[in-house]
Amino acid sequence: MTTAAVFGTGSWGTAYAMVLADAGTTVRMWGRRQEMVDQINSGCNQAYLPGVTLPGLITAAADPSEVAAGADIVVLAVPSQTLRANLGEWGSALPTDAAIVSLMKGVELGTTKRMSEVIEEVGEVDPSRIVVVSGPNLAKEIAVKQPAASVVACRDEAAAERVAAACAAPYFRPYTGTDVVGTEIAGAVKNVIALAVGMAEGLGFGDNSKASLITRGLAETMRLGMAIGGEAPTFAGLAGVGDLIATCMSPLSRNHSFGVKLGQGLSVDEVVAQTSQTAEGVKSCTSILDLARKNGVDVPIIEQVHAMIVEGRTAEDVVRALLSRPRKAEVD
Template sequence: MTRAAVFGTGSWGTAYAAVLADGGTPVTMWGRRQAMVDQINAGSNEDYLPGIALPPGIRATADPAEAAAGADIVVLAVPSQTLRANLADWAHVLPRDAAVVSLMKGVELGTTKRMSEVIAEAGGVEPGRIVVVSGPNLAKEIAQKQPAASVVGCIDERVAEMVAEASNPPYFRPYTSSDVIGVELGGAVKNVIALAVGMAEGLGMGDNSKASIITRGLAETSRLGMKLGADPVTFSGLAGVGDLIATCMSPLSRNRTFGVNLGKGMSVEEVVAVTRQTAEGVKSCESILQLAHDHGVSVPIIEQVAAVVHDGRSPQEVVGALMLRALKNEAE
């Protein structure tokens, strides 16, 4: 029987643990805090998914070695900017033949590496064992067993199929892909575009404005992805436009909500103080912008979001800057 370990007890890590358990895969979760471990062992995660009962196939521990022991699938579900430091502690306990699944949607600050690249480098994991899962993955809806689909990406199709088979309860439909770059990049960039859409919402703009940002944001993602070697078809699928729509339009989206608060005039620090959470796009926008600059790719929306988040520009200034850009062909 396939067994899984999930490192991280946040909303998406817990929801994906439930997907695995409901698909017949026993799961051991690792949590840093013993109180959270005890809560999960009692059948819930009230901090992140209040009111939702977890499947009986999930247990938790605060010992990384115990969590990883005997696992065929190891799922990493921690904030993207903490992955490298965590792998310094965990790499030695990861089974050498296990598939290592990334649920993280970010690009590392400083190195501009995608999460699969960090796993390979810091975890000593061969690329053929690294899997990325991305798509319209609003954790609360999936934990409520609402129907959803996602993409399981790996350069080794057999490994992708094994993880997909383990992640296939009646309410969750996984599709496989060999385009790790495209699947991963779509998941990271959409968080930044969602911040921009949220700002537009907070400024009181309508659906035309938001649809324009989403569409041009998809164009930026595609341009960058193709420059990095991604398959352009990926961006028209679940890990591209599917995830982008969900993250930009749903009130459950942390990045969209963060952007709404910025659009209403709050500072980054004020939003963090109110929500007690930092959205992935806030952390990753600088590294994604640097990645684009390093490859000579124009990404004006991402650039303007970074200007708000890190340079103190107002959302109103950003909208004006985007609208005053030189006229050009839409395909460029």
């Protein structure tokens, strides 16, 4: 039987652990806090997935070495901006022959590295063992076993297939691919576009406005992704437009909900104080914009979200700036 170690006990890490267990994989989870470990061992994660019963194949421990020992697959589900520090703390415990799966959707601040690049650098992991799972994966829907699909991407097709087989649950359909770059960029950028779509909703705009932002946001995502080696079909698939739609439109999306409150006039600090959460797009908009500028890619929506998040520009100013841009052909 395949054994997986899942590092991180948040909503998506726990939901993916459930997927693995329901596919017949034995799962050990790592949690930093003993009370969370005890809760998972009792069959629940009330902090992130209240009311959901965890499969019996899931156990947890606070010792990284205990969790990772003998694992065929290691899943990393920590916040993207903490990955480097976490790997520095317990990366040496990871088995040298395991597939390393990234569930994280972000670009590292300061370095503009994708999560797979951080794993390769800090964890000293060969890229042929690094697998990225991404798609329309709202954790609360998956945790109650609503049907969903995802992309399992790896440079090594055999490694991708091994991970896909381990997470092919009755309600979760994995598709394999080799475009790690495109899959990661799509997963990171959609969080920022979802903030913009949420802002539009918070301002009272309707579906035309939101659909326009989603479509032009996809164009930005493709330009950036392809500039650094991503492949066009990826952005038309589950990791691209699929994840973008789910994140931009669902009230279950933290980035969408955060954007709505910004559009209603709250500041970033006020939203954080009200919700006790920070959306991934808020943290990653700066690094994604830096990556785009480094590669000479035009990303006006991302620029305006960054101006609002970092520079304090109002939602009305952002809309005005986007609508007043010079006209151009839709397809370059």
